[in-house]
Amino acid sequence: xxxxxxxxxxxxxxxxxxxxxxxxxxxxxxxxxxxxxxxxxxxxxxxxxxxxxxxxxxxxxxxxxxxxxxxxxxxxxxxxxxxxxxxxxxxxxxxxxxxxxxxxxxxxxxxx
Amino acid sequence: xxxxxxxxxxxxxxxxxxxxxxxxxxxxxxxxxxxxxxxxxxxxxxxxxxxxxxxxxxxxxxxxxxxxxxxxxxxxxxxxxxxxxxxxxxxxxxxxxxxxxxxxxxxxxxx
Numbered sequence: 266x267x268x269x270x271x272x273x274x275x276x277x278x279x280x281x282x283x284x285x286x287x288x289x290x291x292x293x294x295x296x297x298x299x300x301x302x303x304x305x306x307x308x309x310x311x312x313x314x315x316x317x318x319x320x321x322x323x324x325x326x327x328x329x330x331x332x333x334x335x336x337x338x339x340x341x342x343x344x345x346x347x348x349x350x351x352x353x354x355x356x357x358x359x360x361x362x363x364x365x366x367x368x369x370x371x372x373x374x375x376x377x
Numbered sequence: 378x379x380x381x382x383x384x385x386x387x388x389x390x391x392x393x394x395x396x397x398x399x400x401x402x403x404x405x406x407x408x409x410x411x412x413x414x415x416x417x418x419x420x421x422x423x424x425x426x427x428x429x430x431x432x433x434x435x436x437x438x439x440x441x442x443x444x445x446x447x448x449x450x451x452x453x454x455x456x457x458x459x460x461x462x463x464x465x466x467x468x469x470x471x472x473x474x475x476x477x478x479x480x481x482x483x484x485x486x487x488x
Contacts, residue, residue, distance in 0.1 A: 269420075298475060308421070308466060310475040324475065356420055363473025365411065368420035 267291065269369035271357050277375045278347055286342045286372045290359030297340050298366060299332055303353035311355075314340065347376045379404040381469050383479025391487050396457050398482045400467035401449040407469040410443060410450045411476070415464045424465075425452070457486045 270289045278284050290297050299311040310324040314334045325331070329347075334340040344351055354373050358366040380403040390396050402410075408429035413421035427434045427441045427450065434441050438457075443450040454461055464483050468476040 296473065300476075307480050308468075308476075308478040310477070313475050315473075321475065360473065363409075365423055365426060366476060367423060368413070370418075370420045 269357055269359050269367055271355075271369040271372050273372060274370065275373045275375075277377060280349060280376055281346055283343065283345045284347055284374065286344075286355050286374070288340045288342070288357030288359075288369060290338060290340070290357070291367060294359035294361050294367075295337070296360045296362065296366075297334055298358040298360075299340070299342050300356045300358065300368075301353045302356055302371070306353075308356070311342070344374075347374075349376050352376045379407055379469055379471075379477040381467060381477050381479040383467050383482060385482060386480060387483045387485070389485045389487065390457050392457060392459060394457055396452075396454045396461070396484055396486075398452045398465055398467070398484075399449060400451070400469075400479045401447075402469040402477075403448065404469070404471070405445075405448065406471045407477075408472065409470045410441070411468050411470075412439075412441060412452050413466045413468065415466065415481075421466060454484075457484075459486050459488050462486045 272287045295316045297314045302308045312332045313321040329345045332342045354371040356371045358368045360366045383400045411426035414424045415421045438455045440453040464481045466481050467479040470476045
């Protein structure tokens with residue numbers, strides 16, 4: 266079946282602009298996670314949605330970062346007023362409840 | 378919070394040899410330990426996982442062992458092949474929550 270998909274695959278933006286990154290989880294998966302992968306910080310957790318519960322936002326690095334999940338499916342990660350240190354690969358994963366997490370291919374964000 | 382340490386950071390082996398990657402974790406509440414393989418330009422791919430009620434799990438050439446007392450777990454790849462070359466990440470979590478990842482191991486299998 267179809268895996269996790271993310272769009273765009275690459276995004277180049279100017280410092281100070283807002284960006285939106287999209288994630289389509291595997292159909293039927295109730296949990297959705299966003300992670301960030303950068304050279305200096307490795308793979309780090311950002312935010313987690315589980316069903317209709319309030320999201321766990323404990324990994325968001327600043328209030329410029331936000332995410333929503335509409336209808337329990339598609340999720341959008343928004344970064345406002347981008348900074349150069351936001352450059353990274355943003356990865357989305359989904360899982361069926363408390364089971365294995367499956368990752369998408371990621372969005373490579375470059376802030377110039 | 379959880380902290381996961383992974384060693385070595387790079388590992389070079391000859392084709393056909395075995396490779397072992399080790400991780401330690403800090404939070405005794407963690408009960409789920411997956412391993413991911415990441416190839417260049419792709420997202421991490423789940424290759425094997427183990428839960429805290431099991432000490433060892435094997436899938437063909439790949440095996441994972443878990444020592445809950447010492448809080449460490451290891452990935453074993455036997456009969457390595459060039460296509461095993463990638464970056465491998467260990468991770469730990471509790472009850473389906475977010476994964477905390479190790480720093481990664483770049484495995485190079487020389488033909």
